[in-house]
Amino acid sequence: MSKKSLLRWLKEGQINIPAVLLSQYKDMKINESELVLLLHVMSFIEKGNDFPTPVELSSTMTITAAECTNILRRLIQMGFIEIIDGYSNDGIRFEKYSLDPLWEKLISSFLLQEKQTETNVQRQEEKDIYTCFEQEFGRPLSPFECETLAMWMDEDQHGTVIIKAALREAVISGKLNFRYIDRILFEWKKNGIKTLEQAKNHGRKFRQYQKGRPKEEQGNSEPLPFYNWLDK
Known part of the structure; x- marks a missing residue:
């Protein structure tokens, strides 16, 4: 390849394609033909042509100008491309063409997926904590216990990690009951x-603090236990 060929290759430039566009376009109901046309519109804009015609677009694709026109119309109707008009300083x-609507929808789609992922993770954690309690208690939880566990998470806003920690404290203390666990969570909160x-x-x-207290006081009080199980 000659230097002139390399120079022409470099002058073609490059476009930055957000990876999230490739991972989200299916969920955004964009098909492959529409995606490729969007990429070509991006390429023309990068090169300074903000309003490529269907003929110009089709010249870089394997579809006709008429097909480009139909896809452009569809993308505009779907709210992925916007035509902006105005007057120059002259x-x-x-x-x-403006691709701002595309980026806005892409951001919304990404955030929605992130939220859904977080929701799924939270649901799995909640499911796991019910299983954890049932394993420690050696039986299914009663409706009242299930309601109490839900209250700790929803109303008291205790994280599943802290609830599991309080359960572990109760197990080590040999006081495996919901009232005792509730006392631990109350103290921690x-x-x-x-x-x-x-x-x-x-x-x-x-x-x-306990080591520094007189033995008489230690024997008369009934503080909540705090074992060093976290080091295990």
Whole structure:
């Protein structure tokens, strides 16, 4: 290949295609012909032609100008392309394609998928925590226990990690009942504990406090247990 050929190749330039467009176009109801035409419109815009004609578009594709016209019309109707008209500083009227609607829809589609993924993860975590409780209790949860567990997550806004931590505390303490777990969660929420690391630090401080108290006081009080199970 000659230097002139390489120079022409470089002058062709390149277009940046968001990877999310390739992963989302199917969900956005865009078919392959429409996607390729959109990419060609992007390419023309990058090269300074903001309003390529169907003839110009078809010259770079394997479809006719009439087919390009139909696809363009369909993309406009679907709200992926917008035609903007106006006047230049010289008073010359112009028209150009805008792909802003495409990017806006792409962002919305991406955020919707992210939200759906988060919802699915949350549902799976909630399902897992019910299973975790049933395994520790060795039986199916009663309707009241299921309601209490849901209340901890929905009303009290306890994370599943913290609820599992409180369950583990109850198991180690040999006090496996919902009332005891609720007391632990209440104590942790009062102290602003929302993560495992915070629970670990709180447990360490509690034990240091307990060591510094007289034995008589330790025997008379019934504090909530904080075992160092997080280190295991």
